[in-house]
Amino acid sequence: MALTGVEIFKLLPKTNCKKCGFPTCLAFAMKLAQRQASLDLCPDVSDEARQKLGEASAPPVRPVVLGAGERAVKMGEETVLFRHDKRFVNPCIFALEIKDTLTEAEIKSKIEEVIDSEIDRVGQNLRIDAVALINDSADANRFESAASVIASSTYPIPVILCTTNPQAAESAVKMFADKKPIIHGMNSDNLEAMAAVAKTWKATLGISATGLEEIVHLTEKARSIGIEDMVIDSGARRAKEILENNTFIRRAAIKKNFKPLGYPVITFVQRDDSLEEALLASIGIAKYSSIIVLRSIEKWKNLALFTLRQNIYTDPQVPMQVEQKIYKIGEPTPVSPLFVTTNFSLTFFIVSGEIENSKVPGHLAVMDCEGLSVLTAWAAGKFTASKIAQFIKESGIENQIQHRELIIPGYVSILSGSIEDKLEGWKITVGPREANGIPAFLKSRAA
Amino acid sequence: MPFTPTKETYSGKIYTVAVGKDSGMITLGGENVLPFHTFDGLLPNRPVVAYEIQDSPPDDWPDEVLSPYADVVNSPVLWAKYCQDTLMAQAIALRLAGTHPDRANRSPEDAAQTVKDVLSSVDIPVIILGSNHAEKDASVLVAAAEAAKDRNCIIGKAQEANYKTIAAAAMANNHKLIAMSELDINLSKQLNILISQMGFEKERIIIDPMCSALGYGLEYTYSVMERIRLAALAQNDLTMQQPILGDVGIYVWKVKETQASETDVPQWGNLKERSVAWEAVTAVSLLLAGAELLIMRHPKSSDAVRKVIEELT
Numbered sequence: 001m002a003l004t005g006v007e008i009f010k011l012l013p014k015t016n017c018k019k020c021g022f023p024t025c026l027a028f029a030m031k032l033a034q035r036q037a038s039l040d041l042c043p044d045v046s047d048e049a050r051q052k053l054g055e056a057s058a059p060p061v062r063p064v065v066l067g068a069g070e071r072a073v074k075m076g077e078e079t080v081l082f083r084h085d086k087r088f089v090n091p092c093i094f095a096l097e098i099k100d101t102l103t104e105a106e107i108k109s110k111i112e113e114v115i116d117s118e119i120d121r122v123g124q125n126l127r128i129d130a131v132a133l134i135n136d137s138a139d140a141n142r143f144e145s146a147a148s149v150i151a152s153s154t155y156p157i158p159v160i161l162c163t164t165n166p167q168a169a170e171s172a173v174k175m176f177a178d179k180k181p182i183i184h185g186m187n188s189d190n191l192e193a194m195a196a197v198a199k200t201w202k203a204t205l206g207i208s209a210t211g212l213e214e215i216v217h218l219t220e221k222a223r224s225i226g227i228e229d230m231v232i233d234s235g236a237r238r239a240k241e242i243l244e245n246n247t248f249i250r251r252a253a254i255k256k257n258f259k260p261l262g263y264p265v266i267t268f269v270q271r272d273d274s275l276e277e278a279l280l281a282s283i284g285i286a287k288y289s290s291i292i293v294l295r296s297i298e299k300w301k302n303l304a305l306f307t308l309r310q311n312i313y314t315d316p317q318v319p320m321q322v323e324q325k326i327y328k329i330g331e332p333t334p335v336s337p338l339f340v341t342t343n344f345s346l347t348f349f350i351v352s353g354e355i356e357n358s359k360v361p362g363h364l365a366v367m368d369c370e371g372l373s374v375l376t377a378w379a380a381g382k383f384t385a386s387k388i389a390q391f392i393k394e395s396g397i398e399n400q401i402q403h404r405e406l407i408i409p410g411y412v413s414i415l416s417g418s419i420e421d422k423l424e425g426w427k428i429t430v431g432p433r434e435a436n437g438i439p440a441f442l443k444s445r446a447a
Numbered sequence: 448m449p450f451t452p453t454k455e456t457y458s459g460k461i462y463t464v465a466v467g468k469d470s471g472m473i474t475l476g477g478e479n480v481l482p483f484h485t486f487d488g489l490l491p492n493r494p495v496v497a498y499e500i501q502d503s504p505p506d507d508w509p510d511e512v513l514s515p516y517a518d519v520v521n522s523p524v525l526w527a528k529y530c531q532d533t534l535m536a537q538a539i540a541l542r543l544a545g546t547h548p549d550r551a552n553r554s555p556e557d558a559a560q561t562v563k564d565v566l567s568s569v570d571i572p573v574i575i576l577g578s579n580h581a582e583k584d585a586s587v588l589v590a591a592a593e594a595a596k597d598r599n600c601i602i603g604k605a606q607e608a609n610y611k612t613i614a615a616a617a618m619a620n621n622h623k624l625i626a627m628s629e630l631d632i633n634l635s636k637q638l639n640i641l642i643s644q645m646g647f648e649k650e651r652i653i654i655d656p657m658c659s660a661l662g663y664g665l666e667y668t669y670s671v672m673e674r675i676r677l678a679a680l681a682q683n684d685l686t687m688q689q690p691i692l693g694d695v696g697i698y699v700w701k702v703k704e705t706q707a708s709e710t711d712v713p714q715w716g717n718l719k720e721r722s723v724a725w726e727a728v729t730a731v732s733l734l735l736a737g738a739e740l741l742i743m744r745h746p747k748s749s750d751a752v753r754k755v756i757e758e759l760t
Contacts, residue, residue: 082670082673082677083669084670119714119715121662239759240485240759243483243759247486251452252450252452252453260448260450261450275720275747276755279751279752280755282732282735283755286735299715299721300718300720302716303721304704307704308661308732311662312669314666316666349702353663440548
């Protein structure tokens with residue numbers, strides 16, 4: 001359970017030595033209670049206090065790593081219920097289901113599909129992160145041979161081994177020693193044997209429960225035998241139950257610091273209808289799942305899910321930025337108009353969208369203003385006449401267009417004269433204040 | 448360790464807003480919990496998907512979303528009936544896009560006639576939207592509101608620049624009103640206050656905090672909606688307790704992801720499925736943030752979203 005500031009204070013040396021950087025032990029205790037400071041800052045804390053406080057000061061959702069090497073992915077460490085309070089920390093993982101009833105060739109093609117899933121979007125590299133091998137055959141040998149097909153792949157793909165049979169788990173997990181796989185799952189019938197396998201092979205243990213009470217029972221049991229890394233599955237498979245259980249789990253972890261539920265959540269959303277599966281996965285992305293297991297990973301679906309994950313896990317305090325460059329909107333020619341704006345992603349999306357709507361192709365010069373919108377960037381001195389002039393000169397656009405006319409946002413019309421002074425031979429035109437005026441603006445120029 | 452789930456109870460509650468007439472009437476709001484949090488309290492009414500139709504054939508809808516309506520786009524009446532009778536829509540959003548000066552520049556009188564024709568051909572509630580040209584909307588929506596008198600429609604959108612005229616027309620003709628502001632909880636609150644200061648009951652407002660598409664600012668809309676909901680429930684802010692609108696289709700069907708062919712962008716996959724997914728994923732995430740009236744375009748995505756709403760309640 002979470003300790004209050006005063007409870008923590010009682011365990012500290014009470015010397016007010018300031019070595020932690022805070023003026024008093026009480027102030028430090030308050031910061032610890034809010035999880036805004038680490039106990040490591042106190043050099044004099046006793047071992048006994050450290051042990052007591054260690055649990056209380058650990059992140060409410062335990063960090064767990066899946067896989068090893070450059071493809072390893074981290075989960076957990078979440079601290080809030082709502083993304084506007086503070087950034088959601090570790091983006092959820094997508095895993096493709098692979099049933100052990102498939103042939104070797106089919107399994108290989110699934111792995112190919114995962115490797116092929118990588119795409120770039122707004123400067124980020126996105127992919128299906130893992131595979132989940134399902135012991136659909138209920139046969140240990142079959143599971144082992146399917147696992148060996150995955151293990152023999154040269155691509156270091158993180159693996160979730162889903163079986164309730166400890167023998168099957170053991171024979172498969174051997175092939176992923178030191179690769180930090182997950183063995184999913186431990187249930188009330190196999191708990192000791194399954195926990196032993198996870199412990200021996202240093203695998204993360206997946207708790208496969210029915211309901212939250214059972215998760216609590218199982219994670220406590222596993223902890224008592226020395227297992228620390230776990231992921232939890234409440235058994236929810238339908239939208240309503242997924243939302244309900246994930247919400248209760250996250251609340252227990254964040255608001256009560258309730259350790260038995262302080263683990264990353266794995267959600268199985270497999271459906272035969274791919275769109276339906278995508279929408280169920282969307283609920284998992286927005287509402288607290290750390291691993292989402294999918295039946296199919298068509299490119300269209302991946303793009304939508306990757307994008308939603310990116311949107312939800314964006315830092316609400318840091319504006320989303322797009323890359324500084326000259327964007328081509330439509331198929332512009334050397335005589336097409338040239339606009340300039342800032343690199344706040346929303347500004348970019350709206351301006352480029354409106355140029356597109358106008359059906360007049362254009363060049364859009366997007367200048368790095370640390371992700372601020374036009375007015376804010378201007379006020380902050382990042383979107384000034386000299387900076388705009390320098391950006392245009394250095395952008396190389398002069399070699400791509402025949403005219404020398406730059407359209408600036410209406411909100412910074414005040415800059416037109418000074419940009420003209422600094423950009424020799426250029427004509428500065430003041431565009432509309434709001435992007436939605438662009439189509440009419442371009443239309444009136446053509447007329 | 449014994450476990451008791453932490454339930455949240457809030458002092459605030461969302462206003463119950465009934466729209467439409469007689470057998471076609473629908474009810475929005477009434478819940479005292481966050482979206483679909485039925486485990487915390489009451490959710491008496493499910494969110495509603497309204498199918499968008501337009502007064503003149505759209506010239507900016509990509510083929511993927513226009514083709515399902517190919518036989519009806521020339522007639523708003525046939526289009527409305529198709530949504531009601533074939534697609535089993537619970538509501539329709541008639542966007543008077545043709546009144547925009549850059550489009551057909553249809554007159555307020557023509558628009559009013561279209562409203563009358565559509566209303567007399569369907570029983571389900573109708574949301575009447577302007578073309579988002581603040582000036583023109585003021586005259587178009589006044590005429591439309593009169594033409595729809597006493598049909599208990601939702602009229603919109605009233606923005607800072609034109610809310611007085613539109614709110615007065617909605618008030619005089621017994622309609623609900625969409626109050627739209629741009630992605631800012633404070634602007635949204637301020638507009639609600641301005642409108643209610645005119646004597647327009649705040650219980651008859653629908654909040655539109657401005658929508659955005661997946662990948663194009665969705666996180667802003669998502670968080671603004673979530674914050675409005677928390678203000679309404681947790682802080683019991685009486686000026687923010689209206690149902691929230693997500694005007695999804697218009698934002699989704701202009702982004703590249705709903706238009707670029709697989710030939711042009713092979714790594715994005717099939718366009719037909721991608722574009723439908725784009726609208727449906729946008730809609731579902733906004734439902735989770737607090738939207739309970741969605742305006743959508745594609746029959747397939749609308750259908751899929753309605754199924755999710757059922758599965759969530």
